[in-house]
Amino acid sequence: MPKINLKIITPEKLVYEGVVSEFYAFTQTGKIGVLPMHVPLVTVLKPGEMIIKKDGVDLPMAVSGGILEVRPSLNISGEFVTPVVILVDHLEFAQDIDLEKSKAAYERAKKAMEEKSNLLDVDFARLQAKIEKELNRVKIGSKYRK
Numbered sequence: 001m002p003k004i005n006l007k008i009i010t011p012e013k014l015v016y017e018g019v020v021s022e023f024y025a026f027t028q029t030g031k032i033g034v035l036p037m038h039v040p041l042v043t044v045l046k047p048g049e050m051i052i053k054k055d056g057v058d059l060p061m062a063v064s065g066g067i068l069e070v071r072p073s074l075n076i077s078g079e080f081v082t083p084v085v086i087l088v089d090h091l092e093f094a095q096d097i098d099l100e101k102s103k104a105a106y107e108r109a110k111k112a113m114e115e116k117s118n119l120l121d122v123d124f125a126r127l128q129a130k131i132e133k134e135l136n137r138v139k140i141g142s143k144y145r146k
Contacts, residue, residue, distance in 0.1 A: 002036030002073070002080040006052065008091060015091050018054065025050040025068060025086075034070055036082050041070040045088065047136045049143075062097060062140040064090040064133045090133065097141035106134035 006023065008016040024033045026048035034041075045066045052059040066088030073082045109130040 002082065004034065004036050004038075004082045004084055006084045006086070008086045008088060010088055010091055015088075016052070020052050020054045023050065023052045023084075025063065027068070032068075034068075034082075034084060037073050037080060038070045038082055038084075040072050041068070043068050045086070047132050049136075049140050050086075050091075060094040060140065060144050062092045062094065062137045063088050064136065092137065094140050094144035097137050099138065099141040099145065102134050102137040102141060106131060106138055109134060 003019050004022065006016065006018060006020050007014065022033060022035045024031060026032070026046045027043045028046055029043075032043070045063060045068050047064045048062075050061050050063045052061070066086060069085045069087075071083040071085070073080050075081075113128070113131065
């Protein structure tokens with residue numbers, strides 16, 4: 001049975017490595033699903049939810065953007081394997097998100113943006129990225145909170 005060999009890497013460490021059946025993420029053009037034997041692809045990931053499906057279990061996570069590469073499938077010992085590498089700026093599994101901390105960080109960034117009337121473009125972009133990251137964490141953390 002074909003499978004996906006998935007590696008997810010942040011600037012700090014290898015976050016995930018394993019065999020999965022499929023996964024879903026958000027790109028600049030919308031939601032994408034990757035199954036075994038997927039065509040080769042390189043795309044930019046938007047901040048949003050990414051779901052890995054492994055052994056019938058969903059592993060949801062918050063991603064703050066990155067790059068996805070699906071490499072050509074290989075026939076290894078009679079079995080097809082699709083290597084996939086995802087480089088992300090930041091990733092957090094949904095169950096690990098500290099919802100209160102994320103809400104507080106979002107509010108601080110939002111308040112800082114409102115208080116600064118003439119922000120430099122760099123400061124504005126930095127605050128906008130922070131707001132987007134924390135809002136994504138709050139949304140995903142809330143969705144999977146038990």
